[in-house]
Amino acid sequence: MRTAFDSTLDLTAFFDRDAVTVAQELIGATLTVEGVGGLIVETEAYRPEDPASHSFRGESARNRAMFGPPAHAYVYRSYGIHWCLNFVCRPGSAVLIRALEPVTGIDTMRARRRLENPVLLCAGPGRLAQALGISLAEDGASLLEPPFSLTLRHSVPDTLCGPRIGITKAIELPWRFGLKGSAYLSKRFR
């Protein structure tokens, strides 16, 4: 256990920092969307000088939220099929929320995903967004207001770290974080 960010400070200050730091300290936080959610167990950091980041070539219609204020959502369409949820940090940087341990609203998640197995409800960014009902409607929305609720932990649990998933550029950077021992990760760490 390490000392984490002082959660008595507001979320805007928490997110107005380096995305890699934020990504690690989000592990174990509680995220719900209209009461449906659980513990964040996997994240990835993306930064403006990072070739794998959507913000690498500057602001565009799609990535506008990444350049907006911190503590807001950035939602994008992945492979033309899925939605993926990010939390905006400093301008041009964000944290992709990759996996969640379901805690509340599990029946709602099961209905949205048409799947019983709780281990697979939120194991991956596309699955997570589907289970939480995330779409473009949430792009640019504040994380401090409904439907979002985000509660940080007072201390961050033991985390794993490794290369990010599914990218072809900057594949060596160890900017993926996971909750050690969690059964709800999208992929194993090694």
Add this chain to the structure above:
DNA sequence: CTTTGGATTGTCT
């Protein structure tokens, strides 16, 4: 303008 390929997932072999 056309082509390429992606911060993914479900299904089939």
Add this chain to the structure above:
DNA sequence: GACAATCCAAAGA
């Protein structure tokens, strides 16, 4: 392990 689904931004011509 292989591949299709399906949209659209980015890159090429």
